Amino acid sequence: VCVCVCVCVYSDKNCSTDIDECASEPCKNGAICFDLIGEFYCNCTPGFEGDDCSEAVNECMSNPCDPVTSLYCEDLVNSFRCICQLGHSGRLCDIPISHCVNGLCQNGSQCEDFPGGFRCHCLSGLTGQFCEVNIDDCQMQPCGTFSICKDGLNSFECFCAPGFIGNNCEIEVDECLSDPCQNDGTCTDHLDAFSCLCPDGIEGVFCEININECHSSPCLYNATCVDLINGYNCICLPGFTGINCETDIDECASSPCKNEATCIDQPGNYFCQCVAPFKG
Template sequence: MCCKFPLWYKTFFDFEDHFSIFNLTEHSLLLVTLDFSQNMGQLPGVSSGKVIILVICFVKISYGNFCTDDVDECRLQPNACQNGGTCLNTCNGYKCICVNGWSGPDCSENIDDCAAEPCTAGSTCIDRVASFVCSCPPGKTGLLCHVDDACISNPCKMGAQCETNPIDGKFICTCPSGYKGRTCVEDIDECVIGTNPCENGGLCINTEGSFTCTCALGFGGTNCEGNIGDCLNHRCQNGATCIDGVNTYICQCPAEWTGPFCTDDVDECRLQPNACQNGGTCHNVHNGYNCVCVNGWSGPDCSENIDDCAAEPCTAGSTCIDRVASFVCSCPPGKTGLLCHVDDACISNPCKMGAQCETNPINGKFICTCPSGYKGKTCAEIDKCVIGPNPCENGGSPVSALQVTPVHTVRHQ
C-alpha cells in the first residue's frame, strides 16, 4: 500500500469523539463536522460549545475506495519522458531513464559535452547530442585539434586530396586518376596496366596523367567505344533504308528497286514468271510491271474473268451462263437461237422417221437431218438408191438425186 494518511487526519483522529466525515463526492470532496461542545480546550483557538464544519477538496492521486491504488502516470502520459527516455512508474509518481546525451526530470535537457573543455586550447568546441566536435584553428587537426596539420604545406600534388593521420600526424594523399605515389607525382601508364582501355582495336597513347586513343576506321569516342554513323550522308535512293555498318553502310531497297544504292529497276517479269496469269503477257515498266491480258480476262495480274453476262445479252426469260470470253444462253421451252430470240420450229416435231430437228438461228426455220434411206425436207421420202434392190442395171451404181452432178458433153466437129 503506497498511500499514507495525511497529517490532518492524524490530528483529528486524536479527537475522534468530536468529529464526523461525510463523503459528498467520491474522492474529491469531504464534509467534516467538528463538535466542540465539550472538552475542546485542548485545541488552540477553539472554545467549547461550538460546532465547526470544514469542506475539504483534494486532488485524486490514487484509485480505490480507500485511496490505496497507485496511479500509473507512464500509462496516462505516454510522452512524460522526452527524447527517447524510458518512463518507470513509482509509488506516488514516476521517473525517467534518459538515453545517452539527455538529462533532467523528463529528459529534455541536452547534456553539455563541451563542459569539460575536451578540445585543445585555441579550438572551438561545438556541443551535440551525446557528442561534440572540435573546430580547429589553422595548422591544427585531429578529433581534439591536438595534431599539427601536415597538409598545411600542400605536400600532395596534381590536385590530390590531402588528409592528416589523426594518430601519427602524417599526411595522406588521395591521388586523382592517372597519378600514384606518396605525393601523387608519378604518372600511371594506363596503356600497359590491365587490358587496353581503347576498345574495338584502338591504339592507346599514354599522356601525362591520362591517355588518348587513336581509333580504327568506323569507331569514335574517348575509348573508341562508339560506331561512327555512316548513314549521315548516305546515297540510298527511291525510299531505301540505310543500315549502318562499321565504316560502311548498305541500302535496303524496296521490292521494286535493286543495286548498291537502289537505283536499278527490278524486272518483275523475269523474277516472277507467273506474274501475269491465264496467258497474260508481262511487260516490265519503271518501278513495276503491267499485264496485257488475253480476251476474257482482266485485273492487274489477269486473274479476273470478265463477266460476259453483265450486259444481259440473252432474251428475257432465258438464263445467261458466263464463260471465258463468251457466254451461253439457256433457253426456256419454245425458244432457241444463240440469244434465245427465235421461236423453236422443232417444237411441232416436223422431222419424220426419227430425223434430228434443228432450228435455223437466222431465219427460224426447221432443218431435218434425215437418217439413211430417207430424204426430203421432213425426211418423209424413201431413197430408193439405198433401200431395196439396186434399180440400176448392168452393174450401174445408184446415185441419189441429191448427189448427182450434171455431166456436160463436149462434141467434136
C-alpha cells in the first residue's frame, strides 16, 4: 500500500488539492483575499496597509496641512482632517477667512481683517463697532445756550439766536454801535435790544422827540411861546415882563401924566385922569 505524504500546502490522499489559505479570512478591514499556492495575498482597502491589511495608513505623515495656519492634523480612515487656526479655513487651512464683507464698516470707513475677527477704522465724527454712530458734535453746545446747533458728519452748523453772530454765535451784537440814540442820548446795549437814556427835554425810543414845553401854555397875557430844548422862551406883549410874562409893567412909574393928573395903570398901557381944565 502506497501512502502519499503531502507538502503542507496540499491535501487529499493524492496531494492534488491546494489548501485555501483565505478560508481563515486572514485579510482585515474589508480587504480582498487572493489564494495562491501555499500563500495568500491581501488587496487592502484604501487607508490600510500591511500583509493582512491590519495597519492603518497615517495620512498625516506627509504633513498635508499648512504648517502656519493649522493647529494639527487629525488622521482618519483613508483621509485626514486639518484643524485650522482662527481666521483660516479650507481642507488644508490654506484659505484665509475674510470678515470684511462689503458694507460691514459703514459710512465709508475702512475695515481691517485679522485672525478671528475684524476692526472698523472709523472716519472722523463716527464711532461704534461698525462706525454706524454719528458722534453728536452739538452735545457740548458749541453754538451757545440760545442758538440752534445742527449736527453733521464731524461738523456742526450754528443758527444764531437774534443778537448773536459768528461761526459759533460767540459774538453778541452791540446794538449801540450804530448810534441809534439821538440828541445826545446815552445808549445801553442789551441782548438783541438797546435802550436810550434821554437828556432832559427829550423823549422817545431813540430820543428823537423834543418835548414841547409850550404845550402847557406857560406864557401869560397872550405872549408867544417859543419851544426850546428842555425849556421855552416867552415873547411878551408890550407892557408885560417876566419869565412867563406874568408881570404887568407899571407904565405909571415914569409919571407920564402931566398937570397933576392921576395915572391909572392898565395891562400894557396906562390912562391919565386929568384935572380940569386939562385934558388929553
